[in-house]
Amino acid sequence: MTASAMTFPAPDRRALSDFRALAGRIDGNGPRYTSYPTADRFRNDPDLSLYHDALADCRADAPAPLSLYLHIPFCENICYYCGCNKIITRDHGRSARYVSYLGREMALVADRLGTRREVIQSHWGGGTPTFLDPDEMRRVMALLNEHFALTADGEHAIEIDPRRVDHARMALLAELGFNRVSLGVQDFDAEVQQAIHRIQPFEETRAVVDAARALGFRSVSLDLIYGLPHQTAARFGHTIGQVLALRPDRLSVYSYAHLPHVFKPQRRIDESALPPAGEKLDILVSTIERLTAEGYVYIGMDHFALPDDDLAVAQREGRLQRNFQGYSTHAGYDQVGLGISAIGAIAGRYVQNARTLDAYYGALDQGRLPLARGVAMNADDHLRREIIGDLMCNGILDLPAIEARHGIDFSRAFSAELADLGRLSEDGLVQCEPGRITVTPLGRLLVRRVAMVFDRYLREDAARRADNGAQAANDGAQPIRIVPRYSRVV
Incomplete structure (x- = not known):
């Protein structure tokens, strides 16, 4: 892929006008994807x-x-x-x-x-x-x-x-x-x-x-x-x-x-x-x-x-x-x-230090690293991090290249995601072509919304909310509203 092909076009007046119309309907709180997970x-x-x-x-x-x-x-x-x-x-x-x-x-x-x-x-x-x-x-x-x-x-x-x-x-x-x-x-x-x-x-x-x-x-x-x-x-x-x-x-x-x-x-x-x-x-x-x-x-x-x-x-x-x-x-x-x-x-792990001075000093006084939180990425995390990064940074997914690097059939592995992208395509956020998905000038303004399609953890949250709602309906109770966990800062 050439460098010029990876450059986002500038948002034009039409994209900005469409953004005004769409933002209230499909935008909202979501991860900034400075990491994935x-x-x-x-x-x-x-x-x-x-x-x-x-x-x-x-x-x-x-x-x-x-x-x-x-x-x-x-x-x-x-x-x-x-x-x-x-x-x-x-x-x-x-x-x-x-x-x-x-x-x-x-x-x-x-x-x-x-x-x-x-x-x-x-x-x-x-x-x-x-x-x-x-x-x-x-x-x-x-x-x-x-x-x-x-x-x-x-x-x-x-x-x-x-x-x-x-x-x-x-x-x-x-x-x-x-x-x-x-x-x-x-x-x-x-x-x-x-x-x-x-x-x-x-x-x-x-x-x-x-x-x-x-x-x-x-x-x-x-x-x-x-x-x-x-x-x-x-x-x-x-x-x-x-x-x-x-x-x-x-x-x-x-x-x-x-x-x-x-x-x-x-x-x-x-x-x-x-x-x-x-x-x-x-x-x-x-x-x-x-x-x-x-x-x-x-x-x-x-x-x-x-x-x-x-x-x-x-x-x-x-x-x-x-x-x-x-x-x-x-x-x-x-x-x-x-x-x-x-x-x-x-090396495929995220690690975060203690958030307070007392915990930070206490760990170092014991001669140990001040680890408080972390996660080791699995193969699916690595794949999705690459996809989300390509969307947010380059605006293009080269599907054959991703399939070759990860040994997958993209359409089979991401059938649900492609269906969701189809709906975003109708709103003008992406263009889905054989072998390529491209973020449009309008999509750049809502690129977090595009990236969220490939966030497995958000999908699991949505599935749990749906299951809880269905169970509550079966029990004759009002469904419990579960607020999704979003990373607002990082």
Whole structure:
């Protein structure tokens, strides 16, 4: 398949118009498919041998390079919308202890990997990674380079809060080897910022972007959120205009999910100020129209990039993938997760660390890896992960190629899925041809809905709900409504 054949066409006005009509009927909460199986399918308290076996198999794959995610959970202030695993504190003494324990975890992982493995892609997330003071950041980077080998030509990114860095701190990040920065913005509107408890003037953000460019960072990414209180299409359009003045290399425009029963800080948000569903949809559609008209490539879901950015290039060349940071440029590398709640994807296993400091420290004090959840993929998981990845990243399923790699008859193995795709084809989301399934420009806007067709776990949930409903009807009782388990964050 050629690179050009794997490139998504840009959403046009007709696709956006059809999206408005369809979204309310067939869109809804669903997995983001940064993994498959999704994180809500991981088993709690798995045997530690799951992680040990994963690292042993990864060791056997040496010298293949790795991807690495490191979680710094601390923040000085609470943002009401946030659903990340974070610890709100102004006690910077807590981070010194955390750095020490990160070193212990790195040593345990590196020892089982056996050699000082190359890292071609790294990402520090949080929380706020720049909560660490300069000496702590140097210490963490020194520990990483002691146990791993971060390649000079790799992608090394860090999430930063523009309110907490200045030119000197940006210079330190460049000195430490970071070449990509991701800045949280959400919205520049003053009333919206007040409502979400995140005051961040435009000029403050522009100073950080200017510093990144002056210091030679390869890429600057901005994160926005739509669906926040007081937002309208017109007001968010003003924010988009300010963003375009900064011309970031990449943009992520996330949908706000109001789940106060899950994320307690969201209880401080005035629900009556949230935009209604129709207005929220207008915000999204107008944002896609504006960004693509200004030359940004719509990568998929919530990601945009300039045409010469590595993300857009990877999409054109068929190298795009999804991992726990969303769309990514490097496919096929095992990912090691470090720090509380960090997730690794290693040799066909997913492993997630303990979510609390006490559990994380307790495991490392006992000299063991801080595993809390995980799952080992089976052959069906591998097959479906590949299918879902192809749909979401490349927009094409090459059926003969999949059949050859996995030794299956696609039409026989996925007869139910093909029937469902036929219905999505009637709505214009996919084109089903002999030997190929293609996601349309409209389907790109609802690509999660297309991918969900191939999620065996969602199908099993639906079957159980149907069985429970039928049993309740037979018993003369009202059927119990079972809410499907969706991974809203990862």
